[in-house]
Amino acid sequence: MSISQNIARLGVRHISSSAVRASKAEIPQGYFELKKVQDKFQVKDGKPIFLKGGAFDSVMYRFTMGLSLVGLGGILKLIYDLSYPAKPE
Template sequence: MSVMHFLYSSLDKREIYEENVKRRGGGITEEKKNCVSSLTNLPFFQAAVRTFTSSSARRAATDVHPGYGQIRGTMNKFQVDNGMPIHLKGGVFDNLLFVSTCVLNAVGLSMTLGFIYDMSFPKKA
């Protein structure tokens, strides 16, 4: 166990906080609080804060990427409940991929069954 670990484990967190405050010259004094409150009452400070806090929200509401509408349209097309499975909602190309996958699986299954049949009943020499 290191010396620092021992020291920190022997002191509780409140004592460590108080020790740090003393070392830095005290906490927040009334003088510091008054200085901060007098700054926040200045009109230019209030205007600057209002500008910085509200302009990004306004900009975010108006600056939308042009492709966003396209993406939203595609998302809405896929979210329509028309009884069609999700992997076929893309259109003709998705249907073509689905049918070709089914055909390839059928060919592979028939070749596997043929191989099993050939190995089960070997040809006589």
């Protein structure tokens, strides 16, 4: 066998066995906390995902919708003003 084949075989052995070694290690506490947060977003309660964060998400959603409507109103006013220019006096 050549040296490059031995190196390749060693690399494959290292990669394929690293998952087994990692699964036997201690699981950090942060992963359990992350799982709790993920479970909160997986509940089937009819809410869209962007409102499942709580009251702050609801406030931010309404604020964004309000700004969007204000912007749409400004665009419609601009189109109206450009369509019917003011008459010179």
